[in-house]
Amino acid sequence: MDHLKIIKTPEEHEVALARLMELMDADPQEGSREADELEVLAMLIDQYEQREFPIDRPDPVEAIRFRMDQQGLKNKDLIPYIGSAPKVSEVLNGTRRLSLNMIRRLNAGLGIPADILIQEPIQETASEKDIDWQAFPLAVMQKRGYFEGFEGSLQELKEYAAEWVTRLFSGVRGGFELEPAMLRTTSHLRTNDKVSDHYALWAWQARVLQCAAEQRLPNTYQSGTVNLEWMRNLAQLSWSEKGPELAREYLEKSGIHLVIEPHLPKTYLDGAACAGTRGSPVIALTLRHNRLDNFWFTLMHELAHVALHLDGNEAWFIDNLEAESGDDKEQQADALAQKALLPEGIDYRSITRASFVRQLANDLSIAPAIIAGRVRYETGNHRLFGSAFREKVAAEIDG
Known part of the structure; x- marks a missing residue:
């Protein structure tokens, strides 16, 4: 067996095949030196052939047509699986790609293996997730530009929801790990007795990270930058009519992202703080109550989380500031925000x-x-x- 090595050329492949046939004809006893050589040689040949002669995956349309021939099905018989007569024609003509929804229906109804029908990596990722893709607020997400490049109707988006939502989550680091924030021990959700839509919250978090990743900050964030003095200097920018825009510049120069992203239905959010994809803090504001006092207090509250709680970890702090909270961290952030904005001792x-x-x-x-x-x-x-x-x-x- 000393002469065995990885097969790299057609000539070495031919020599290995000849030796394989010689060993097989000899029918060596199990456990013998020749039997071991036969086993290793077969593995080396298989590796070479898989590398040099890969077998193409079956074409999904061909697999569908084959099953139609087997069962004597007409185009109209595929409507329950694909959606409509025009869609059936488009799929069979190769002008419309299968959605994950279609693939699941074809697999369940006609027994066509899903791994043959799935051709796109994004669909493979989505198929591994136990997620109700229709539970996301797709209409609002589409209107707000969550799905860059999508130009179809809402009905079309619903059909391909798994692909487009997966694309959104795959585009940000840890996108799928955000599911759902309410149940994550590394997330702190300040809310009241209103029902919070966890799917909508999940999508909003991914969108915030997506927007932050698109920003290029002039400086790298240094741990410990945000403190009471720093926050008080920021508060004095509120005196200007351009205070909010000056605040954005102030944060960016300190290596902190500021994202303005309206809340999605049934999330009741004012703001959040988290670590971005490059480690810089991200402050997200919804402007749910579009008033200056709300802007400044929410901004200071989230920055207080950065100063007190966020440095060095990847937790999310997600806040509905109308909600009372018994969480020590929320009370600490409230106190620091108030102290940064206004002096104590005034009635x-x-x-x-x-x-x-x-x-x-x-x-x-x-x-x-x-x-x-x-x-x-x-x-x-x-x-x-x-x-x-x-x-x-x-x-x-x-x-």
Whole structure:
């Protein structure tokens, strides 16, 4: 057996075949030197032939036509599996690819092996997942541009939902590992008794990571950058009419992503903090309540998670800030956010005049809306000051 080696050329293949036939004719006894040589030689020949003469996978359309011939089926008999007469014609003519839905119906109804019908890697990935693809809010996701390159109808998207959602999750690191956030010990979901759609939340998380991955930050994030002083410097940018856009620049220069992504139905989100695909923190805001005070407090709350809880781990902090929380980490983030935005020791319940709000804002060099929002929160009177200090977030931040 000392002469055995990996077969690399046609000539070596011929020599190996001749030796294989010689050993087989000799019919060596099991356990003998010749029997061992026969076994190893057969493996080497098989490796060479698989490498040099790969067998093409059967064509899915040919497999369907073969089964039709076997069972005497007409085109119309495939409608229950493919969807309509035009779709059947398109599939058989090779102008429409099979969807994973079609493949499963053909496999169950006609017994055609799924591994023959599955030709695309994205379908192979999707077929391994036990996921209800129709449970995602596909219509809203399509409208918001989650599926880049898709130009079909909603009905078409539903047919190929497995492929397009899998493409979304495969495009971000750990996309499938996010399922579902509510049950992950590395995720912290702050919510109330409203029903949270876990599929919608999962899609939103993937979209946030996708958007963050498309951003190019000018600097690398340094652990420990976000602290109380850093947050207070950021808060003073609120004094400018372009405060939200300046905040984006401030975060990006510190190596932090800021993603504005509206929440999906039944998720009730204000913001989230997580680690991006390159390790930089990602702050995501939904602007569910499109007001300056909400923008600044949510931003500070998520940055507080970065300062206190996120550095060095890959947890998600997902927040509905209207919800009360007994979680120590949420209470810590609330406290640090308040401390960064406004000084302690002021009786905000006693502030009732808009003029005093403006004067205090001027003294502190922050947006009046932040003070007004704190007063409304402390007093529980959300009608206080009427429409004053209810500015919306500047349009340029939304994107």
